Amino acid sequence: MSRARQKRHSDELRNRILETAQRIILEEGVDALSVRRVAKEIDYTAPVIYQFFRDKSQLLSCAVKEGYRKILESAAPTPAGLTPDEELRMSFKNFIDRAMLIPSAYRAFILQTSSELLAETSVLGKDGDEKSSTLASVISNLETGIEMGIFKPCDVQLTAKVCWSAMFGLFFRLLVEPEISAEEREKLLQRHFDVIMGGISA
Amino acid sequence: MSRARQKRHSDELRNRILETAQRIILEEGVDALSVRRVAKEIDYTAPVIYQFFRDKSQLLSCAVKEGYRKILESAAPTPAGLTPDEELRMSFKNFIDRAMLIPSAYRAFILQTSSELLAETSVLGKDGDEKSSTLASVISNLETGIEMGIFKPCDVQLTAKVCWSAMFGLFFRLLVEPEISAEEREKLLQRHFDVIMGGISA
Amino acid sequence: MSRARQKRHSDELRNRILETAQRIILEEGVDALSVRRVAKEIDYTAPVIYQFFRDKSQLLSCAVKEGYRKILESAAPTPAGLTPDEELRMSFKNFIDRAMLIPSAYRAFILQTSSELLAETSVLGKDGDEKSSTLASVISNLETGIEMGIFKPCDVQLTAKVCWSAMFGLFFRLLVEPEISAEEREKLLQRHFDVIMGGISA
Amino acid sequence: MSRARQKRHSDELRNRILETAQRIILEEGVDALSVRRVAKEIDYTAPVIYQFFRDKSQLLSCAVKEGYRKILESAAPTPAGLTPDEELRMSFKNFIDRAMLIPSAYRAFILQTSSELLAETSVLGKDGDEKSSTLASVISNLETGIEMGIFKPCDVQLTAKVCWSAMFGLFFRLLVEPEISAEEREKLLQRHFDVIMGGISA
DNA sequence: TATGAATGAGTATTCATTCAT
DNA sequence: CATGAATGAATACTCATTCAT
Numbered sequence A, B, C, D: 001m002s003r004a005r006q007k008r009h010s011d012e013l014r015n016r017i018l019e020t021a022q023r024i025i026l027e028e029g030v031d032a033l034s035v036r037r038v039a040k041e042i043d044y045t046a047p048v049i050y051q052f053f054r055d056k057s058q059l060l061s062c063a064v065k066e067g068y069r070k071i072l073e074s075a076a077p078t079p080a081g082l083t084p085d086e087e088l089r090m091s092f093k094n095f096i097d098r099a100m101l102i103p104s105a106y107r108a109f110i111l112q113t114s115s116e117l118l119a120e121t122s123v124l125g126k127d128g129d130e131k132s133s134t135l136a137s138v139i140s141n142l143e144t145g146i147e148m149g150i151f152k153p154c155d156v157q158l159t160a161k162v163c164w165s166a167m168f169g170l171f172f173r174l175l176v177e178p179e180i181s182a183e184e185r186e187k188l189l190q191r192h193f194d195v196i197m198g199g200i201s202a
Numbered sequence E: 001t002a003t004g005a006a007t008g009a010g011t012a013t014t015c016a017t018t019c020a021t
Numbered sequence F: 001c002a003t004g005a006a007t008g009a010a011t012a013c014t015c016a017t018t019c020a021t
Helices: A003-028 A035-041 A046-051 A056-073 A084-101 A103-110 A115-120 A136-147 A156-176 A182-200 B003-028 B035-041 B046-052 B056-073 B084-101 B103-110 B115-120 B136-147 B156-176 B182-200 C003-028 C035-041 C046-051 C056-072 C084-101 C103-110 C115-120 C136-147 C156-176 C182-200 D003-028 D035-041 D046-052 D056-073 D084-101 D103-110 D115-120 D136-147 D156-176 D182-200
Strands: none
Touching: A003 A035, A003 A056, A003 A103, A035 A046, A035 A056, A056 A103, A084 A103, A084 A136, A084 A156, A084 A182, A103 A156, A136 A156, A156 A182, A156 B156, A156 B182, A182 B156, A182 B182, B003 B035, B003 B046, B003 B056, B003 B103, B035 B046, B035 B056, B056 B103, B084 B103, B084 B136, B084 B156, B084 B182, B103 B156, B136 B156, B156 B182, C003 C035, C003 C056, C003 C103, C035 C046, C035 C056, C056 C103, C084 C103, C084 C136, C084 C156, C084 C182, C103 C156, C136 C156, C156 C182, C156 D156, C156 D182, C182 D156, C182 D182, D003 D035, D003 D046, D003 D056, D003 D103, D035 D046, D035 D056, D056 D103, D084 D103, D084 D136, D084 D156, D084 D182, D103 D156, D136 D156, D156 D182
16 A cells, blocks of 8 residues: 555544544433444454544544534524624524534533533633634624624623523523424524623614 | 331432432532442442332432432522512522532533433423422512513513523533633623623613 | 351352462463453452452452462471571471472562562561561571570571571572472582581581 | 665664663563563564564563673672682672662562573573683682682582572562661671671681 | 554453342 | 342453554
8 A cells, every 4th residue: 555545544544433433422422432332333443443542531532522613613604794783693593503403413512521621612711812712703793783883882702701601501401402392492592682682782 | 117117218218329329429420420339338238229229320310300400499598678680680690609619519410411311400391380490480580570660571481591591501601611710700690690681671 | 048158158269269369370470360360260250359359469469478478387397306507407408398399389479579579578677586587487596506605696687687598599599490400409408508507607 | 775784784673672672671670561662662663573573472581581691790890809708709799789779670680480581590500610600700719719728628619509599699688678778788798798708718 | 674554362440230048 | 128149241451463565
């Protein structure tokens, strides 16, 4: 095999491992993840895992981080020309709607207690300035809205965190209470946004 | 032993098992729970557990349900004579402040993925009329506030769920982001309530 | 089963475990000892070992300590009426002769690097006064010999250690050089004692 | 590459392997030796080892043999002009003092049970005539001493073995009882030599 | 010559669970 | 009612070794 092909093979294998791990976590929860299980599902033997990951916890952590990243990055683009309040509303709604298509996946990755992983997903503790931040777009919408006189002037960092965590609360409850009907969910979302927007509008 | 005494003994033992299980979960997390561990700590041997619980998962589930219930019921009484908005504010704040004293305990019980458990803790899906409901006091405050002209008329069931889940979102994030300072937390709480109250006030 | 019978059974099992461990060490060396191997040889499954020993190292340590103890206690009694120099000579010779009957066993238990075990077998570091000490009889013979004018006056503690370690040196070499003939061994022993005795005699 | 260069390269690599193995044994004990570990430390991959050694046990055995040889040969030169008894005393003392600087290293190589290795390190079984022998210098000192009338006439081969093994006994005990203070050690050495010399002196 | 990939056999240890007593 | 004994099935992990390349 040529070097390049070997490399490609290697990368591919690593990916298969990660994807398999993610799938297991997603389908059966984080406790169902075991090195041997992953190995078996990719038709290899256990030691091969250790060529790519130092130990199980590293595998777990990589898998969950990636899974979480995929989730947060899955925001659908909003159409241009929306007012800030409309855009806030729509981006939150998009996010939740997408999550509800595969709630168990979201559950598996959101409900993590490991402090290492929680650090990765921090929201309240970070400044929203960083590009990668989940808060960035909320902040920019708030700023624009204030400039436009739609929103009352306020501490945008703080307010963004408040809006985001309020939204997260509804998101979380919808996630763990899957028996809520789409219709009911719609009403909750609607009212939720009305309250929040009512609280920040001029 | 008389029947009654046996029964009493039996109940007591079951309770000790449950309490021990809860303490272990609380102190060392759900993964630290093992049948033998519980048995040892109550000075019995493992098989007794099976007289009260079908298997480990039933024990776990009972323990967590009860633990969760205790958490949600742990609201401190609010002083009389408060206006509805003040009372809402204060009862939420009390709840969060108490949780922050032992965040790890709360984390242990809140971050449970098992669908069986999640069903038990449902909020959005239930009507708030039931006495035991977490929502009951929120609803009654909303109703009073509307009567008094403090809040805008609205669907109180729906609004209560919205307020509660927004609060829960902040609560959850504070729980999993323990590096937030008390001062910062205070600011977040303050702003959170301002936004929500702003959204429902007349 | 009655309590007593259970107890007896339990003790018996523990003994079988220990003996099996000792046999394995003896026959194949300390590295050949494994929990599963022991379990298999007594026709049980591995976990049963853990009912008697905290972990493998405890099992190993118990087995080796007992083995070593058996060795040191295996001194044959010397006939009465010997002079101190004769008794020293004979007790050393007895010890070595017995060891040479099953050198591999002695090798297995003497050549231990674990500091925990070495502590058990300390000779130079201890005072010879303790009853259990290997040195006790050497010391008493030296003292008697000095009184009788056979040996030169000296620091008996020190001298006992010197004699013992010199003897141990020959013992050790004979142990690890099994191709030495009985005849040659006899000559070495003879000369060894002559030199030592020559060095301490009046 | 020319044949010669290849050969040189090859030899060099083999040496690096052996030295690395010895260092590992010396620093962390014989159980820490693993094929992959050696390979990694010389910046190669595991399979190269098998070009030079049939299997791990051969590598181990080579490494230990060489290490043991280095130890025994590590005698510091004694100053000229010493009498034979002084020279014996000093060379033994030098040897032990050097060993005590890094007792763990000596322990690692001395405490080997493998019969294959033990054969290599034979002392009692060999004639001391061979040049490489550990005994050679003892023998020559004895002979000189006898000629000079310092020592009693005797079988020098036999006596050399006796002296050496007695010395080895003390050496060994000092090695495995590391809590002995330098001062105490000095006293033991002194008395040891006095006894031995007393036994062979005219 | 050297390697990356892969494996099979092994390690200690833990646990939930059962059953005769 | 409670237990001691025992097990079977997992677990993560390590290692020597092989082989095609």
